[in-house]
Amino acid sequence: MRILVVGAGAVGGYFGARLTLAGEDVTFVARGAHAEAMRSRGLILRTPSGELRTPPLRVVELDGARGPFDLALIAVKSPSLAAVSAKLPGLLAADGLAAPLLNGLDSEDVVARDVGAPRVIAAIAYMSSGVAAPGEIETLAPTRAGLAPYRPGQEARVEATAALLERAGIPVRRGADHRAMLWEKMVWNAPFNAICALTGQRAGVVAERMEDLTRTAMLEVISVARAEGAEISEATADAMLALTRSEFPLTEPSMLQDVRAGRATEVDILQGAVVERGRQAGVDTPVLRTLATLVRGLSPRASAPSAGR
Ligand SMILES: NC(=O)C1=CN([C@@H]2O[C@H](COP(=O)(O)OP(=O)(O)OC[C@H]3O[C@@H](n4cnc5c(N)ncnc54)[C@H](OP(=O)(O)O)[C@@H]3O)[C@@H](O)[C@H]2O)C=CC1
Numbered sequence: 092m093r094i095l096v097v098g099a100g101a102v103g104g105y106f107g108a109r110l111t112l113a114g115e116d117v118t119f120v121a122r123g124a125h126a127e128a129m130r131s132r133g134l135i136l137r138t139p140s141g142e143l144r145t146p147p148l149r150v151v152e153l154d155g156a157r158g159p160f161d162l163a164l165i166a167v168k169s170p171s172l173a174a175v176s177a178k179l180p181g182l183l184a185a186d187g188l189a190a191p192l193l194n195g196l197d198s199e200d201v202v203a204r205d206v207g208a209p210r211v212i213a214a215i216a217y218m219s220s221g222v223a224a225p226g227e228i229e230t231l232a233p234t235r236a237g238l239a240p241y242r243p244g245q246e247a248r249v250e251a252t253a254a255l256l257e258r259a260g261i262p263v264r265r266g267a268d269h270r271a272m273l274w275e276k277m278v279w280n281a282p283f284n285a286i287c288a289l290t291g292q293r294a295g296v297v298a299e300r301m302e303d304l305t306r307t308a309m310l311e312v313i314s315v316a317r318a319e320g321a322e323i324s325e326a327t328a329d330a331m332l333a334l335t336r337s338e339f340p341l342t343e344p345s346m347l348q349d350v351r352a353g354r355a356t357e358v359d360i361l362q363g364a365v366v367e368r369g370r371q372a373g374v375d376t377p378v379l380r381t382l383a384t385l386v387r388g389l390s391p392r393a394s395a396p397s398a399g400r
């Protein structure tokens with residue numbers, strides 16, 4: 092089975108390294124000094140349970156990738172998704188699968204427009220990782236994946252992909268309803284990613300000291316999700332707050348890392364997307380709207396051109 096990891100940063104690098112160490116045939120799309128380090132000495136993963144090192148890896152630029160690949164794990168940040176997705180039709184086998192691991196609600200839709208819905212499954216990463224230096228990935232919390240059919244009838248392919256990841260040491264939560272899976276993650280991401288990015292605090296501190304604000308923002312996400320038909324109970328907010336305090340207090344969300352590194356954030360696909368979907372569904376989201384405005388103020392490059400950069 093030929094696997095392509097498109098975007099070998101914190102998420103793609105971790106998934107690809109674990110698959111490589113499990114003996115899978117993996118090609119990475121990466122660039123710059125990080126790509127060079129991966130090519131010359133491999134990836135180093137620093138995880139809560141120890142360090143893992145891969146041998147030197149097969150790394151190509153996006154235009155240098157040669158298909159057909161049976162599985163494409165896509166792990167770029169959202170501003171890069173459209174450009175990499177446009178290349179997938181030339182890379183994916185006729186019966187290949189693309190699994191976009193990005194946060195947000197619509198990366199599957201973006202990829203499906205390019206490769207067709209039957210070749211897409213819904214995917215999500217639960218982890219807290221960053222590229223600490225070229226070729227080095229640091230993870231602060233246990234890593235797992237979520238997979239779900241994007242279209243009815245994909246259950247067996249989801250199961251086969253989950254089994255592949257689990258053989259590589261990545262536990263997988265199987266979802267029956269991809270919308271609920273993506274919305275449920277958004278209940279955490281939209282509030283925490285913004286509040287951590289704005290305050291510079293880890294998730295545990297936000298859950299302790301900014302609990303009311305966080306819960307209110309979570310309930311706004313849940314209201315929009317429910318207006319769209321996703322079955323998520325309001326109790327999810329308190330359950331996630333408790334879990335953050337007990338199991339993931341050290342998490343530094345990707346938006347906090349982006350702001351620290353001066354990179355564009357994913358505000359448009361996180362807080363911005365929920366605000367916009369709320370507007371369309373007639374659900375007001377004043378806290379998320381405020382958070383989105385503040386995040387855009389921190390990182391002007393993340394704003395859509397129409398927002399008046
Ligand atoms: N980090 C985390 O812990 C988590 C992240 N996520 C989500 O996963 C997704 C990926 O995040 P993350 O891994 O942190 O992001 P990173 O920025 O660490 O990794 C993305 C990688 O894609 C590379 N890339 C983008 N376009 C190209 C291209 N055309 N050619 C080659 N390489 C390219 C980037 O290179 P370059 O740096 O040169 O731009 C970068 O190395 C996001 O949606 C994020 O929200 C979800 C859960 C946890």
Ligand SMILES: CC(C)(CO)C(=O)C(=O)O
Nearest residue numbers: 216217218219342344345
């Ligand atoms: C929830 C979390 C922290 C990891 O699963 C994440 O999605 C992010 O960093 O954006």
